[in-house]
Amino acid sequence: MVKENSDIYQKRIQKVQEFLRKENGVALVTGNLPIKKTEDQVYRFRNSNLFFLTGTIDQDLGVLITKDEVFLFRWKKVNPVWETCLENERALATKLGAKLIDESKIWDQISKCKLFFGDRLSSWSGKFIQKILDSQITSLREKPIRVASVEEILIPLREVKSEYEIKIMIEAAKKATEIFKSFKNLVRPGLSEIEIRNILYSQIYVNHCHPSFDAIVAAGKNAAILHHTPTHKRWEKNEPLLVDFGIYYNDYAIDVTRILFIKPSSRVREIYEIVKSVNELISLSLNPEKTYNDILNETKQLLGKELKKIIKSFDIGEVFPHGWGHSIGLDVHDPSSFGLNKNSRIKNGMVVTVEPGLYFRNKQIGEAFGIRVEDCVVINKKKNLVLTAGIPKEFKDMII
Ligand SMILES: [Mn+2]
Structure with missing residues (x-):
């Protein structure tokens, strides 16, 4: 500690x-x-x-x-x-x-x-x-x-974290990593969203943490609802499962989203790879030259460019209807200057989430599902540090 x-x-x-x-x-x-x-x-x-x-x-x-x-x-x-x-x-x-x-x-x-x-x-x-x-x-x-x-x-x-705070958040992210890995070993197809949420919480508590917000566990079309509340719906084998969870450890919050698969279609895989690669590109490219809005435009552009290779026409605001991330620390949504003004710049020492996503409600792609990949990132002068990098996100590692 x-x-x-x-x-x-x-x-x-x-x-x-x-x-x-x-x-x-x-x-x-x-x-x-x-x-x-x-x-x-x-x-x-x-x-x-x-x-x-x-x-x-x-x-x-x-x-x-x-x-x-x-x-x-x-x-x-x-x-x-x-x-x-x-x-x-x-x-x-x-x-x-x-x-x-x-x-x-x-x-x-x-x-x-x-x-x-x-x-x-x-x-x-x-x-x-x-x-x-x-x-x-x-x-x-x-x-x-x-x-x-x-x-x-x-x-x-x-909004700018001290070295002491960053040390705690590194530990918190390690805890989140352990929690996710043991959770992933326990999750099985056919369980309901609520049952899966409960397994997740059991691992959060067993690891001496507590949830920093109500976890989102969403199977298939429910994952297209951004703040879905877990239901008794069961996780079927063709459906991506979206798990957006947060923990508190030592009074600091972590916020992560991962997607699990049973038997994913090639279409779902393509979408997953787009979102994951944008998450990685944005995480490493954040720097104090950029404003919140610059990053939002960049995220939309990157997602849109790749998605165009798959679908001819779509409205980017409809398939990606939220921001790219938020400041995190003592709160999951920590107060920050860009929380007040979207034209203010990123600062070194900030910890932010990076959470691109793509959501489809049938009409765009013929299938309803949602994909989001979210990590916590420390903005550093040299190279940004992805706190939650230990939590798997390679496609092959997400299959149960
Ligand atoms: Mn978040």
Whole structure:
């Protein structure tokens, strides 16, 4: 396991403070108000911004950062009879060099500043935006507090990974590789998508990981549905099986898609080879000269050029209806500058997914299926590193 540097969080907070000093700003990051899953259960929220700054997974805590102080607070009290308290806030405050304050004192700090960086992920912190607006109406302040998104500060810090983060992601990718290989040995034709998903999850948990999103397991025509939910449909021998899964290991996410075959037709093979070769070409050609849109055009062009050799007419936006990839790290879809603006450039040190695909719903090719091949790639000055390169993708290795 990669050892964490004990002052890593303090250093990240200091970087936020450098930013806040420019305009006398204050940043607030907390967990979210509970959302009901069933009558007596709630979803456990994970705000990766909070984890990034404090290292805690206790979403009932929050951090308020001003230009020269750090405050830690518990915004939701824990009832020890019913709930587990995940973090000792006193110990965490010491580790972070933060002061523990009562949640009721947060407004005093915010009201002193000129610029409030709120967290759009947290409905709890959203109440302060309303308070700022109200205070401006009632007191007609001469210098109103401006409101901005904390992601303005955190995207530049989170989108380029440190060496420490990349080391963890290399380990996470190794785990994903082991998981996929043992999963592939257990999968059999005739099982349903749900059964196959369950086998996949058993291997994820046995390897001390957990899913980073609901895995997509899609047989045949279901694979043409981009975010298919696994059903009781059985995997038949002529159908490609699309498996798009993610794991969390050591709090970092990996996201991979592979296709398995039983008795693939030559047509399916041709399509697979196109998608795989585009995945490989794009993975190695990503560099800071290119914007998100440049890469999207390149991906469309490469897929289209090859597909033209097989089918006369098609609409590339219809057979490839999604993006080429996304930033990944603490979140499967990590915040990034190109998440906000598709004309911003790739940066060295980013980790992104590369996931070209081709999807057919009968009319273009006479068969309905979908193929996607997805890897996680570190953008490097010299040669990009395909983190998930150990997971097989040669056509012959994908046949069960
Ligand atoms: Mn993905």
